[in-house]
Amino acid sequence: MNKFSEMQAFVAVADTSGFSAAARQLDLAPSSVLRLVDALEERLGVKLLQRSTRSVTLTEGGRDFYERVVDILQRLESADLAAAALEQEPQGVLKVTAPVTFSTLYLAPVCRELHRRYPLLQLELQLSDGVSNMIDESIDVAVRIGAVGDQPNVIARRLATHARVICASPQYLGQHGPVLRPVDLLAHTCLQFSYDGPRRGWRFRRRGDAEGNIEEINVQGNFFANNAEMLRQAALSGRGVVMLARWLVGEDIRAGRLVPLLEDYEANPGAMEVGIHAMYPANRRGSVKVKAFIDLLMEQLSAHPGVVEA
Known part of the structure; x- marks a missing residue:
């Protein structure tokens, strides 16, 4: 010994x-x-x-x-x-876990490019919206959306913000009228994320408000889901107003499929602000395969300016 x-x-x-x-x-x-x-x-x-x-x-x-x-x-x-x-390219098994919808949009191109650049690297991708135990499951990189918190022996690299945007389809707005102030949402059908606990209102803060006043609206609607992609699809079909991450609906807004609302306000500001991070155990610091994956993911996200904000 x-x-x-x-x-x-x-x-x-x-x-x-x-x-x-x-x-x-x-x-x-x-x-x-x-x-x-x-x-x-x-x-x-x-x-x-x-x-x-x-x-x-x-x-x-x-x-x-x-x-x-x-x-x-x-x-x-x-x-x-x-x-x-100095002598080796990334190789061996790289075990990555990431949220389902985020992976569908942004990790698929990374996987293709990773294989093209580093054919000796074997990627094992586990898609889950839950939080895995990185140590017990021997995970090399975890892509997580949320507040990092204090996690000993884990390094977090910030990839992008997780800003929310209020939006609806042109079809819906044409039938139900505009949303100019947060209180106007009370007259609209709002598509909401379902939580385990009591339902929460949508919170707003006017941009540039030095006092940071928060306005909470107890929105109403007839569609709830615990999956962001389901809410996005409902909004695209004209079922109501939705609050979703910009990285999820940014391309829809750019293409005109969805219209951003209340742009003078921050949605769910303050303590509820979170980010997108690549996290890895401290003992993976300096790993060429971990660095190769995270660098490629950063490249992919930076290819969507205005959609994914650093």
């Missing part, structure tokens, strides 16, 4: 809060991981982990040691990857 293996085992246990999960991540037997951590604690003469039947947590000394070890391991891996990158 060597110091490097002991440190790897210790970090994996701390990251996953358990010996079994760490063993899966390292492709070792749980007993081997346990022996490595025991040997590390014995060698240092310090108790690093507080163990119970339900979880494993860091002691105060363990937290300090963890931060130092993570830095050492990241530097070692970055050095290895940087040296390999």
Whole structure:
């Protein structure tokens, strides 16, 4: 047993809060991981982990040691990857998870170009609107829409904003009249995203409002869906007014299939502002295949100015 293996085992246990999960991540037997951590604690003469039947947590000394070890391991891996990158092109398996609708629109071209540029790279794409556990599922990159939050040992690269736009089809507006102020929505059919909890109103803030006043409208309608693409299709068919991400309806607006409304207002501003991010574990920092994928995705998004905003 060597110091490097002991440190790897210790970090994996701390990251996953358990010996079994760490063993899966390292492709070792749980007993081997346990022996490595025991040997590390014995060698240092310090108790690093507080163990119970339900979880494993860091002691105060363990937290300090963890931060130092993570830095050492990241530097070692970055050095290895940087040296390999001088001679190697991206290759091997790249496991990516991303939301369904976003992937249909923006990842398909990335997949084609990735294969063309790097034929030795094998892309494993998992489409899901849920949030995967990157560590347990050995995911290299996760494309996520939302607030990043504080996620230790995960690096987030911002790809674009997730600005919302209020819009409707020309057909619908021709039949039901214009929407000039947020309160006008009360006289319209609004297509709404369905939530698990109580329904929420649509929130607005006039652009340039120094005081940041928020106006909330309890919109009404007869169509609810938990899928943004279904709402988009309903709006295109003239069923009502919808609030959707600009990256989803930007091309429809550009082509005149949908008309933007209330452009003097921000829709769902403030604390509800979120972004589109590419996230990857800190131990993938410097990975040539991760960098190749994210760079290509950035290229794809930048090819849609006015539709996807950086």
